[in-house]
Amino acid sequence: MDEEIERLLYTTKDGTWYWETDYAADKLELDDEDIDFDRIPEIRKLLTKPVASLPELYVPLEAALVLTSWGDEEGLKYLEYVVDLRPDRWGNGEPHRLRCYDTTYEWVATAVMLFRGVHHDRFGKDVMRKRVFPILSLLLKYCEKLQFEFPLHxxxxxxxxxxxxxxxxxxxxxxxxxxxxxxxxxxxxxxxxxxxxxxxxxxxxxxxxxxxxxxxxxxxxxxx
Structure with missing residues (x-):
C-alpha cells in the first residue's frame, strides 16, 4: 500500500496517524471529530470488484473496514461482498500477532458493530439493527468453525x-x-x-x- 492511500485511511483530519493519537488503539477507533468525512468519495474508489486473491483484496478490504466503522453504507456493502467471497479459504490475510490465525472476520465483525453504534450515537436510536443482522448472524456461524474471535463485548x-x-x-x-x-x-x-x-x-x-x-x-x- 502506498503512503498516499495509508494517509487517506489511517490519519485524522489534521494528518495525525491514528496510532499517534492518545486514544485510538487501531484504525477503527477514531472519534467523529477526528474523521475527515470529506475523504469518503476518494476512499470509496478503492472498493474494487471483482477480487479473487488475498493480494487483490488487501487495499479494498482496508478501505471498507474504515468506511464501515465511520458509518458508511458503501463500506458495509463491500464487507458483505467480502464475507460472501469466503477469503478464509484463500489463505491467511490478517494473521493474529501472537497466534497467527486469520483475523479478517474479526475486523469485519468489529467494523459492522461500530457501524451500528455510530448510527445510534448520531441519531439517538438504533436505526441499523435490522440492517446488520444478516452479516453478524453469518459471522457468528463462521466463528463456530474458525479461530477468529467475535466481539461479544x-x-x-x-x-x-x-x-x-x-x-x-x-x-x-x-x-x-x-x-x-x-x-x-x-x-x-x-x-x-x-x-x-x-x-x-x-x-x-x-x-x-x-x-x-x-x-x-x-x-x-x-x-x-
Whole structure:
C-alpha cells in the first residue's frame, strides 16, 4: 500500500496517524471529530470488484473496514461482498500477532458493530439493527468453525436477544471444543452468557459435562 492511500485511511483530519493519537488503539477507533468525512468519495474508489486473491483484496478490504466503522453504507456493502467471497479459504490475510490465525472476520465483525453504534450515537436510536443482522448472524456461524474471535463485548444484553438462537448455537459449539482450537473463546462465551442468559448457560454446561469452575480463570481475568 502506498503512503498516499495509508494517509487517506489511517490519519485524522489534521494528518495525525491514528496510532499517534492518545486514544485510538487501531484504525477503527477514531472519534467523529477526528474523521475527515470529506475523504469518503476518494476512499470509496478503492472498493474494487471483482477480487479473487488475498493480494487483490488487501487495499479494498482496508478501505471498507474504515468506511464501515465511520458509518458508511458503501463500506458495509463491500464487507458483505467480502464475507460472501469466503477469503478464509484463500489463505491467511490478517494473521493474529501472537497466534497467527486469520483475523479478517474479526475486523469485519468489529467494523459492522461500530457501524451500528455510530448510527445510534448520531441519531439517538438504533436505526441499523435490522440492517446488520444478516452479516453478524453469518459471522457468528463462521466463528463456530474458525479461530477468529467475535466481539461479544460490543453486544449489550437487550440487543443480543435478536441473535439469541445464533448465540446459543455459538456457546454450544465453544463448549464442545476439546482440543483448545478456540483457545479462550469458550471462556469468553461463558462469561458473556453469565450476564446474558445464565439459565441457558447452566443447561448448556450440563449438556457438555462441564462446570462453571472450568472457566474461572477466564471469568476472573478477561474483563467484559
Amino acid at each position: 460490543l453486544f449489550i444484553r437487550n440487543e443480543a436477544f435478536e441473535y439469541d438462537s445464533s448465540l446459543k448455537s455459538y456457546l454450544r459449539a465453544m463448549l464442545a471444543d476439546k482440543s483448545d482450537f478456540h483457545h479462550h473463546k469458550p471462556g469468553d462465551a461463558v462469561k458473556f452468557f453469565l450476564k446474558y442468559d445464565p439459565v441457558f448457560l447452566e443447561t448448556a454446561l450440563k449438556e457438555a459435562n462441564k462446570n462453571l469452575s472450568d472457566y474461572s480463570s477466564y471469568i476472573n481475568e478477561r474483563e467484559y
